[in-house]
Each structure stands twice: as structure tokens, then as C-alpha cells.
Amino acid sequence: MKYEVRFSGSGGQGVITASVILGTAAALHDGKNVIQSQSYGPEARGGATKADVIISDGKILYPKAIHVDYLVSLTQKAANKFIKTIKKGGTVIIDGDFVELPDSPDYKIYRLPMTSNAMAKFNRTTTLNVIAVGAFAEMAGLVSAEAIKKAVLENSPKGFEEMNIASLELGRDLARAAKKG
Amino acid sequence: MSEAKYTFVQGNTACAEGALYAGCDFFGGYPITPSTEVAEHMSDMLPRRGGKFIQMEDEIASLGAVIGAALAGSKAMTATSGPGFSLMQELIGYACIAEVPCVIVDVMRGGPSTGLPTSPAQSDLLQAKWGTHGDHPAIALIPNSVEEMFTETVRAFNIAEYFRTPVIILGDEIIGHMREKIRIPAPGELEVINRKLPDGDGVCRLPYRADGKNPACLPNFGKGRFHVTGLNHDGSGFPTMDPSIVQGSNARIIDKVYHQRELIDKVEKIQCDDAEILFLAVGSAARAAEEAVAVLRSQGVRAGLFRPVTLWPFPKKEFRAAAERSKFVVVPEMNLGQLRTVAERMIDESKHPIVPVNLVNGEPLDPEFILDSIKKCCLK
Numbered sequence: 001m002k003y004e005v006r007f008s009g010s011g012g013q014g015v016i017t018a019s020v021i022l023g024t025a026a027a028l029h030d031g032k033n034v035i036q037s038q039s040y041g042p043e044a045r046g047g048a049t050k051a052d053v054i055i056s057d058g059k060i061l062y063p064k065a066i067h068v069d070y071l072v073s074l075t076q077k078a079a080n081k082f083i084k085t086i087k088k089g090g091t092v093i094i095d096g097d098f099v100e101l102p103d104s105p106d107y108k109i110y111r112l113p114m115t116s117n118a119m120a121k122f123n124r125t126t127t128l129n130v131i132a133v134g135a136f137a138e139m140a141g142l143v144s145a146e147a148i149k150k151a152v153l154e155n156s157p158k159g160f161e162e163m164n165i166a167s168l169e170l171g172r173d174l175a176r177a178a179k180k181g
Numbered sequence: 182m183s184e185a186k187y188t189f190v191q192g193n194t195a196c197a198e199g200a201l202y203a204g205c206d207f208f209g210g211y212p213i214t215p216s217t218e219v220a221e222h223m224s225d226m227l228p229r230r231g232g233k234f235i236q237m238e239d240e241i242a243s244l245g246a247v248i249g250a251a252l253a254g255s256k257a258m259t260a261t262s263g264p265g266f267s268l269m270q271e272l273i274g275y276a277c278i279a280e281v282p283c284v285i286v287d288v289m290r291g292g293p294s295t296g297l298p299t300s301p302a303q304s305d306l307l308q309a310k311w312g313t314h315g316d317h318p319a320i321a322l323i324p325n326s327v328e329e330m331f332t333e334t335v336r337a338f339n340i341a342e343y344f345r346t347p348v349i350i351l352g353d354e355i356i357g358h359m360r361e362k363i364r365i366p367a368p369g370e371l372e373v374i375n376r377k378l379p380d381g382d383g384v385c386r387l388p389y390r391a392d393g394k395n396p397a398c399l400p401n402f403g404k405g406r407f408h409v410t411g412l413n414h415d416g417s418g419f420p421t422m423d424p425s426i427v428q429g430s431n432a433r434i435i436d437k438v439y440h441q442r443e444l445i446d447k448v449e450k451i452q453c454d455d456a457e458i459l460f461l462a463v464g465s466a467a468r469a470a471e472e473a474v475a476v477l478r479s480q481g482v483r484a485g486l487f488r489p490v491t492l493w494p495f496p497k498k499e500f501r502a503a504a505e506r507s508k509f510v511v512v513p514e515m516n517l518g519q520l521r522t523v524a525e526r527m528i529d530e531s532k533h534p535i536v537p538v539n540l541v542n543g544e545p546l547d548p549e550f551i552l553d554s555i556k557k558c559c560l561k
Contacts, residue, residue, distance in 0.1 A: 020189075020360065027189045027362040034189070037359035040299055061472035063359050063465065064545050 002056035003142055004065035007132065008082045009074030011040055011049045014129030018072075019051035021133050021151045022143065026055045029147035035063045048078040055142055070140055071107075072132050073099055074114070093135055093175075095128070110139065112174040118167070127160075127167035134171020139179070185367045192330040192356040193218035193260075195363055196286055197226065199334030200258050202365070203373055205284070206232035207255035209246030211239055211265060214298045215354040216288035219260035240265035244272040244285065251276075251283045252409060254401030256338055260286035263305050264294065267312070273347050274313035275411045277434060280389070280397040282341040282376055284334070288352040289464075291543050300543035301354035303464055303515040307522070309349045310493045316431060318438040320445060321349040321493040323463045327361035332371070333490065339374040340445055344438055345396040351492065353515070355465035355545055379405065390416030394436045439494060447490040448499050452478065456485025458559055459507040459533075461500065461524055463492055465545065466513050472548040473513075482560065497527055504528050509559045513538035513551045534558075 005022065009015040016038045023036035038051035052065035067087040073079035073094045079101055086092060086107050094101060096111030103109060112135055118125045130152060137148045148168065156164045190198070197219050200208075208223040220236070227234045233250070237243040243259045250257040261269065266287040276283055291297030292304045305312075309321040320340055324333040334350060341348040377398050379385035384405040389397045399407065408418035413430060415421040438445065451471060453459065458477065462470035467488045477484035487503045489496050504510055510533050512521045521537045528535075538554040540546045 023360055024189045027360075028187060033362075035359055035361055036189075037355065061475065062469050062548050063355060063361075064547065066547055066549065 002054065002058065002060070003070070003140070004068045004087075005053045005055065005070045005072070005136065005140070006050055006065055006068040006082060006085065007052075007072045007129075008048065008050040008078035009129075010078065011047050013049075013074055015049050015074065016051045017155060018129040018133045019053050021130070021148070021155050022053045022136070024154060025143045025147035025151035026053070029150050030143055032056065033058065033060050035060050037064060048075070048081045050078065050082055070136060072136055073101075074128060074132060075099065091139060093132070093139060095132075110175070110178045112178055114171070114174065117170055117174060121166070121170060122163060127164055130164050130167040131171040131174070134168040135175040136171075137168075138172040138175035183367060185370065186365050187362055188365060189360055189362050190327065191218055191358055191360050192324070192327045192352060193288065193358065194222045195327045195330040196260070196334045196350065196352065196357075197222035198365055199331040200284065200338065201226055201230070202331070202368070202371065203256065203335045203338035204375070205256045205258050205338065206230070207247065207250035207257040208232070208234045208259065209237055209243045209250065209257065210259045210261065211237055211243050213262045213265045215290050215357050216260040216262045216286060216352070218357070219286055219288070240268035241272065244269040244276075244283075247283050248272060248276050248279075248281045251281045252399070252402050256282070256342065258284040258286065260288065262288050262290045262298075263292045263296070263308070266305055266308060270308075270312040274315055274317055276347040277313065277317040278315075278411055278413070279409050280345040280399070280434065281347070282345050283347050284337045284341050284350065285347055286334075286350045286352060288354065288357040290354050291541070297543040299354070301465060301515060301545055302541065302543070303353055303466060303519070305351060306463070306492065306514070306516065306519040309351055316435060318344075318346050318435050319349075319493040320344075320346065320438060320491070321351050322447075322490060323351040323492045324356060324490070325464050325467045325488065326356065327359065328363045329490070330356060331363055331365065335371050335373065336447075339372065342376040343374050343396070343444055344441075345376060345399070346434070346438060351464065353464050387416040389414055389418050389430070391433060391437075394433065394440045396437050442494070445491055445494065446496055448496045449486075449488040449490055450499075450503060451486040451488070453485040453487055453503040455483050455506065456503070457506065457508045458482060458484040458555070459504055459510050460484065460486045461510055461512045461520060462486060462514065463489055463520065466515055469546050469548045469551055470513050473551045476548060476552060495523055495527075500524075500527055504533050507533050509534055509536050509555070511536045511538060511551070511555055511559065513546055513554075515540050515546050517541055
């Protein structure tokens with residue numbers, strides 16, 4: 001099977017790092033075929049950034065995502081721009097505190113209160129991207145919990161390991177709660 | 182590092198790792214998107230290994246530094262993108278005539294000029310061959326995966342050192358910036374070629390006195406007495422206008438490359454044997470084409486892909502043979518027809534019509550776009 005996952009948000013939110021964490025986990029620790037890529041504009045901050053991860057059991061030829069199975073959006077701008085790339089029957093995960101998308105028969109949507117929970121728990125939103133990775137991992141079940149944990153640690157700056165692991169777990173908790181409805 | 186290891190890295194990082202594997206110990210460059218990660222990784226790694234990294238004031242100076250380092254015995258490289266590659270062209274010619282081995286990485290982006298700095302394109306396929314003035318050898322390798330960014334960089338150094346000539350690696354924004362898992366081989370696993378030096382004590386007074394189709398054999402700077410110039414020169418390296426010498430040496434720097442192609446040539450052929458629709462594609466466009474081939478094959482259409490891994494010198498004979506049975510030759514590329522102009526010169530279009538598929542809007546060329554584009558003309 002081949003899955004296309006798209007993280008999207010604003011430049012500077014760590015959307016690319018989120019995709020690198022997922023890619024590292026699936027490729028190096030779960031032994032899948034993986035391609036991670038991103039696209040952004042000339043500006044260093046702002047804009048609508050996307051970062052894609054293709055995870056497959058077979059060889060991946062074309063390296064870019066076209067019809068995404070999972071779309072994670074952390075800003076309204078990114079959600080508006082990339083919702084049209086979701087595959088029929090795909091899954092959309094948004095930061096319910098800031099992003100709104102209508103319900104649709106074409107996709108399942110989960111609105112997770114990421115920002116408010118990050119503020120409540122850490123008093124900052126620096127790790128919103130890791131929360132998003134945790135939420136995605138829980139929703140999709142495509143990568144093992146151990147692999148994701150290892151990849152988060154490998155991609156954490158010194159001193160942020162604990163907070164990142166807590167953020168990963170927070171993302172998982174939010175996804176579990178949302179799935180229960 | 183004594184064992185092979187697996188890593189999940191960008192194409193640009195893999196390129197830098199390949200350079201280090203090949204023994205590169207000098208990098209001179211000026212950062213430019215989408216090539217910057219090559220410089221970034223080299224700036225991190227070279228000082229730890231006793232190598233040198235220098236950020237120059239522009240791309241002209243960058244290649245100047247690289248040529249100087251190479252003459253002094255270093256394995257040297259630089260990395261840039263289209264606009265910087267244009268600035269390097271004059272010194273590429275210098276390195277050709279002075280027979281200085283060096284590796285130039287051009288991670289292509291949209292253009293001309295500042296164009297679309299963060300978007301993919303294949304804008305420099307012809308610049309890599311014709312960018313510098315005068316008759317000169319042109320060698321350009323064009324990887325289409327992160328793994329190939331590693332292996333082709335090793336190969337680029339081998340070719341540069343063996344032939345004493347510049348070798349260009351044409352990456353593009355997609356291949357340079359995407360991440361894939363690669364295996365970095367253990368030292369010794371891949372062949373690493375070092376330049377030939379004069380026998381004996383290394384002292385050589387006629388470094389450019391090469392016979393027939395051979396590269397010159399210069400000692401490293403500081404050994405022996407010799408002269409290096411961009412003027413046409415005789416065996417001693419000093420300028421000459423002697424017509425018989427100039428005719429021979431101008432021919433030799435090209436012949437040395439074009440008559441010893443075993444190290445240079447590399448082509449990937451996918452289902453070409455019975456292909457009625459033959460794709461000719463390179464770099465990231467070739468990955469889209471390979472997927473288009475898979476889709477067409479699943480529909481019973483005999484499609485195949487001819488992918489030059491070494492773009493220059495172009496694999497003329499092999500391409501002609503692959504196109505022999507084709508009804509159409511489709512050329513998908515992220516420019517307005519650079520590779521097509523090459524194909525046009527190689528085959529008879531009345532027998533094998535060429536179908537161009539061109540995209541220059543900054544978006545990646547994808548398999549659906551290719552299939553849509555050829556539906557009307559090639560598929561009944």
C-alpha cells in the first residue's frame with residue numbers, strides 16, 4: 001500500500017520538521033519506502049507551506065504527493081489552499097482552535113484543539129508540529145509508536161527532548177479523544 | 182566511519198556525503214537556493230576532517246577558489262544554481278583548457294534570472310554543455326534520486342580526476358530537497374579514482390605534453406616548475422600561437438573525453454526493448470515518466486523509458502537504438518524543449534515523431550500531466 005501524507009501550515013511552524021520526523025520514523029525505523037519533500041516560497045516566514053511524506057511498501061516512482069490520504073493543517077490559509085488535494089475518503093486533521101473547514105462526504109475531518117492544549121500544558125505553541133505528528137500517528141496507525149518516538153528524539157534539539165515527547169503524547173491523546181467523538 | 186550506514190537525508194546532503202566519500206577536501210562556494218544544503222553540509226563536515234570550506238564573495242570567485250585548490254592538489258567542488266552557474270561559465274572554460282579537475286553542482290531552479298528560486302525546473306540542460314565559450318569537453322551527470330546524488334557525485338569526482346576536466350552534476354529542486362533513505366557504502370566499497378601524478382619525484386617541466394588522447398599530467402602546485410594559463414599553451418604550459426600545436430591541443434582536450442567513454446557513459450533503460458512509446462527524460466522528470474510508463478504498461482500500451490544518467494556527452498548510439506522501434510518519442514521536461522532539441526538531431530522525425538511535454542510554471546512535472554499531454558497524439 002502507498003499513502004500520501006501532507007502537513008501544512010505557515011512557514012516557521014515546523015511543518016517541514018513534522019514531515020521529517022514522520023519520514024525518519026517510517027524509513028529508518030520501520031523499514032518502509034519513504035520520500036519526504038516540501039514546497040515553500042522565497043520568504044522565510046509566513047506563506048502557506050506544505051511538506052509531504054509518501055510511505056509505501058513498494059518502490060516509489062514519482063516523488064511528490066498528488067492525491068493525499070491525510071491532510072494536516074495548522075493554519076486557515078494552508079487548509080484553504082490544500083483541501084482540494086485530499087483524496088476522496090481521505091482524512092483531514094486540523095487545529096480546531098484556529099482552523100475551520102466544513103464537513104464533507106468526501107473526507108473525514110477531525111478538529112483537534114491543539115493550540116489551547118499546548119498553551120494549557122506548556123504555556124507555548126512551539127511544539128505544535130510535534131503535537132500534529134502525534135495526532136496523525138494515532139489517527140493513521142501507519143508507523144509504530146516506537147519508531148515515531150525515536151524519530152522525535154533524533155530530531156529534537158538538546159534540552160527539548162522531554163517537551164517534544166510530551167507533545168507527541170498530547171497529540172495522541174487529542175486524536176484518541178476525537179476518534180471517540 | 183568504517184561500516185556502511187543508512188541515513189534519511191536530502192539529495193543535497195547526499196551529494197555532499199558523496200563528495201566526502203570521494204575524498205573532496207575543498208569547497209568554495211556562494212550559497213543559493215536550492216543548492217545551499219550542499220554548502221551547509223560541507224561547511225559542517227570539512228573542517229572536522231582537516232578540509233577547507235570557504236564562502237567566497239560570489240560565484241566567479243567561488244570557482245576561482247576551487248580551481249586554485251584543485252591545482253594545489255585538492256579534490257575540490259562548488260555548488261550553485263542557474264544564476265550562479267551562469268557566472269561560473271568563464272572559469273569552466275578555463276578549467277577545461279588548463280585541465281583542472283573539479284566538480285560543479287548545479288541544482289536547477291526556475292529561470293531565467295532570479296526566476297522562481299524555490300521551485301523546480303530543468304533550465305540548465307544546455308547551459309551545462311554550451312555555457313562556456315569555445316570548443317570544450319562537456320561532462321554532465323543528472324541524478325534522479327537521493328541515492329544517485331551520492332553515487333553520481335562519487336562518479337563525478339572519479340571522472341574529473343581521471344580526465345583532469347570539470348564535471349557538472351545537474352540536480353534539481355525536487356531531487357536536491359527531497360529526502361530518501363540511502364545507504365552510505367563503507368570506505369573502499371565504491372571505487373575512488375585519484376589523479377595521475379608525474380612519476381619519480383613528481384617534478385615535471387612539461388606537464389601539458391600529453392600524447393594523443395590522454396589528459397595532461399600536472400604535478401600538484403609546489404612540485405616542479407610549470408605554468409598554467411587560459412591561453413593556448415604548449416607542453417610546458419607557456420602560451421603559444423603555433424598553429425600545429427594549438428590545433429592538436431584544442432582537439433586533445435575534447436578527444437581525451439570522447440574517446441574514452443567507459444568511465445563516463447551511463448544510461449538507464451526501462452522496458453525499452455519493445456517500446457512503441459519511448460520516453461526520453463532525465464532527473465526528476467524521469468521519475469514522473471517512469472510512473473507514466475508503469476501506468477501505460479498496466480493498460481497494455483508498450484511504453485518504455487530511456488534515461489541518460491550521463492547527459493553529456495549524450496548517449497547517441499544507445500538512444501538511436503532504443504528509438505528504433507518507437508512510434509513516438511515523448512520528451513517530458515521542465516523547460517521549453519531543451520532535451521527535445523537534442524532528440525531532434527538524433528532521430529528521423531518522419532519515422533519517430535517527437536512529442537514534447539513541457540512545464541515551466543514552477544510546479545513539478547507529474548505523471549498525470551504527461552499522460553494527459555500525450556493522450557490525443559499517441560493513444561488511440
